[in-house]
Structure formats: structure tokens, C-alpha cells
Amino acid sequence: MNFTRNAKAQWKGSGKEGKGTLSTESTVLDNTPYAFNTRFEDEKGTNPEELIGAAHAGCFSMQLSFLLGEEGFTPTTLDVAAKVAFKDGEIVKVTLDLVGDVPEIKEEEFKKIAHKAKEVCPVSKLLKAEVVLNASLS
Structure with missing residues (x-):
């Protein structure tokens, strides 16, 4: 896609x-x-930081839902809070706080799948990505 x-x-x-x-x-x-x-x-x-937080939380929760589904689990609820830390002119960290309600899953497996979702989430990857700038004057 x-x-x-x-x-x-x-x-x-x-x-x-x-x-x-x-x-x-x-x-x-x-x-x-x-x-x-x-x-x-x-x-x-x-502000840009809360928008990044919302995008990251939304992307991560959807990615996690897909990965859980691949393992045969359907989450009832995935609540994700994103804390975007800004320090001395730069974003230094994003903390994702996840609370899930997933029937039939063991906590160890849930955490393993959640960590995979963090790694493959497109927004997680973006925060490490190359940024391309095209600039011009009008």
C-alpha cells in the first residue's frame, strides 16, 4: 500500500x-x-509536540492491533498515552504508556508483541528517519 x-x-x-x-x-x-x-x-x-504525540500513539496502537491479530488475539481496548519530551530546543524522547485489555493473552506475550509494534510502527521509524527539505522563496 x-x-x-x-x-x-x-x-x-x-x-x-x-x-x-x-x-x-x-x-x-x-x-x-x-x-x-x-x-x-x-x-x-x-502545538507540534502534541501532534507528534497523537500521531505516535495512534499509529502505535493500530500497529499493535494488527500484530496481535496475526497472533490470534483481538484487543478489547488499547489505551496509549504519548509523552513528548522537549528539552533545550529539541525533542529528546517520546514515552508511550500502554494499557491493554486483550482477552486470553499472557502478559509476557503481550509485552513482546508491544515491543515489536514499537519497532515497526511507521511513526516510530519516522522519528529516526532522514528528513528531506525542499526550500524556495516566493
Whole structure:
């Protein structure tokens, strides 16, 4: 399966006083505002780190569900919380906290499959991936 998903950001103004919007092809985000205050302070709004956390938690839980299915298990619930740690100008760690309700599985097997899901999850891989930049001026 091959596909491309699209998202865009627009920023106006300086880093601290400026404001931006984020939009996705699906329009789940549609000119959603973000700013210095929503990223580095407690103002309500989104920020890149929480979006990475949501993407990672969502991708990981779906990947885990597929891997469990391959082993004959169907999860009732997989709750995944992602904590994205930002320190000194960079994302240094993502912690995934998983609580699963999977009938008939033993904890050791669940943990083994979960660790495999962490390794093969596309977003986990992305966080180690090459980043390509195409830049131009208008």
C-alpha cells in the first residue's frame, strides 16, 4: 500500500509574537491556530509536540492491533498515552504508556508483541528517519 498524506502550516510574524495555522488534507485540522503561547506556555491550542504525540500513539496502537491479530488475539481496548519530551530546543524522547485489555493473552506475550509494534510502527521509524527539505522563496 502506497499513499501520500498532506498537511500545511502558515506562520505570520516573529517567533514569539507571531501566529500560525495548521491544516490537513482531511480537514480535521482546518486553519487550526498555534502560537508561541500554545507551544511553550499554557495557552489553549495545539502545538507540534502534541501532534507528534497523537500521531505516535495512534499509529502505535493500530500497529499493535494488527500484530496481535496475526497472533490470534483481538484487543478489547488499547489505551496509549504519548509523552513528548522537549528539552533545550529539541525533542529528546517520546514515552508511550500502554494499557491493554486483550482477552486470553499472557502478559509476557503481550509485552513482546508491544515491543515489536514499537519497532515497526511507521511513526516510530519516522522519528529516526532522514528528513528531506525542499526550500524556495516566493
